[in-house]
Amino acid sequence: MKKRKVYILRLNHRLSRDKRVTTHLLLAARAFGADGAFYSGQKDEKIEKSLEKVSRSWGGSFTVQYTQNWRKVLSEWKEDGGEVIHLTMYGLPVQDIVEQAKDSPKDKLIVVGGAKVPSEVYELANWNISVTSQPHSEVSALSVFLHELFERKELSWSFDKPGVRVIPQAKGKKVVRIEP
């Protein structure tokens, strides 16, 4: 599938405790082809700036928007004709359900908890999907889910207007600066 709109909604970000995990989550969302993200909980300008900086250097237009009201983001998404996927270890196996999600041409909002996901989220989602039924990480769940949704094609996508680019090497590092 390429390129209906795919956004992430990260619930209940906590400033100090979740700083690095949310940053990793948003970077993974960008790297694996999502268009942008909302997050709720505590507003965190450092994370917003850090993602902006990555997009400035590495290209693309991944956006991060804070919301005080995730219910509103979610209900507006659905009113606008989009679908909601909640990633949870308690949901139906991704390998059984991802084809349905791919077959539907609608925009996707992928909801990723935080601590203590309200039971409403399970009700409001079109699909509750598990990436294994084991405890692991929202970062791994999201990245493997996007990899499945985009059928691994996201591995080869490039980003618009990068400032720098990696030239893949068998050994060592090679990064080139791209003149605008």
Added chain:
Amino acid sequence: MKKRKVYILRLNHRLSRDKRVTTHLLLAARAFGADGAFYSGQKDEKIEKSLEKVSRSWGGSFTVQYTQNWRKVLSEWKEDGGEVIHLTMYGLPVQDIVEQAKDSPKDKLIVVGGAKVPSEVYELANWNISVTSQPHSEVSALSVFLHELFERKELSWSFDKPGVRVIPQAKGKKVVRIEP
């Protein structure tokens, strides 16, 4: 591929800063089918206990071993006939190289940085592999790499002797206790 031995080597763990990311990394390693992990840097008994607890509840025999000397782990792995894969955004694209790694029947040690990976690691690895050439997270890189290596079969693997198990649901949560 199933089931040559696959271990992770997490480099340069830092007690406070990396606590959650290393925990997520090790949980993802377990959930996506690795047999165990080594880690270097600072010894962290909380993380070791937390992974033991997960295996006790959720099954399997994923092991976590601290090493003061990652060079020794790496060279002994190779002496014992195993191969070393270093995940780095500067390496060759996973989609181009994973078939080679799958075709080789040898045990795999997957090295994942930490901050500041010494250039030796690039030299000692049989393969330096990138999962996208974008900045994201060692958690997403490792999980998508294992998902590729195990050809998504790991999504359906079960763990030996679980104490609890999730029964996947379209809505809500169902966890059953397994009597031993």
